[in-house]
Amino acid sequence: MVVIALIIAAIAVIFIQHNNNSDSAGGAASSTTATTTSSTSGIPAASAVKKGPVPAGCMKTPKPIMPVKYSIDGMKVSAKVLSRGVDETGAAGAPPKNDPSSMAWFNQGPKIGSDKGNAVLTAHTYHKGGALGNRLYDKNNGIKKGDIIRLTDKAGQTVCYRYDHDIKVMVKDYNPNSNILYDNNGPAQAAIVICWDYVKKTGEFDSRVIFYAYPVA
Structure with a gap:
């Protein structure tokens, strides 16, 4: 989920920027760093994951696409996927705040179906x-x-991905050298990022969760 390099300063803005609204724009716009790692350690490479049969309806030979909708089989959910770059604050864009179900694909990174890098998707969390x-x-x-x-x-x-695991990340600990979310050159995978740990006093979310999924083919 094309390789466009992001300079470290831009990445830092994207990661550190946070939403002042009580309902978070959960995705790359406000993402941060892993509590368990500041680089790739602890994040299994997609190539190391046993893929198994390609599910019906999925491309057997993936190619880069611009997604317009998603579905998750086990959860029986589906909705739109929006294409977003960076917003006026310098953060990666997210779905409209009143749209609880859509995802946004960060179009300044790898495409869905790319053969390397993290295809970043964002979704809202409501407090x-x-x-x-x-x-x-x-x-x-x-x-x-x-x-x-x-x-x-x-x-x-x-294009289909098989969900593998997630990590929880903390805003305050972010290391701009980390590639836990933005990675244009590593193994191909999808990374869905959401906000978590709402703090009523500040109206902000203190952590993010990144869900990693690997190509089925």
Whole structure:
């Protein structure tokens, strides 16, 4: 989810910038650093993951696409995917704040279906619940290891990823040299980022969760 280099300063702005609204624009716009790592250690390479059969409806030989919709098989959710660059604050764009279900693909990084790098997707978390981010990280009904994430373009071509794991990251600990989210040259994978740990006093989210999914083919 094309290789466009982002300079470290720009990455720092994207990671550190936070939303002053109580409902977070959860994705790359306000993402940060891993509590467990500041680089790639602890993040399995996509090439090391056993892929298994290609699910029906997925491209057997993925190619880069511009997605317009997504679905997650295990959660039975589907909605639009919007293309977003950086917004007026210098942060990666996210879906409209009143859109709880859509994802945004960060179009200044690798495309969905690219053969290397992190295809970054963002989704909202609402502090009162009800958004995609809340659903993804729900311990009982959220995304599960092995769930298939389907991303489809306007021509009907579908690139699929198999969800593997997530990491929780803290805003205050961000290391701009980290490539836990923005990585244009590493193994191909999708990285969905949401906001978490809402702080009522500040109206902000103190952490982010990044969900990693690897190509099925």
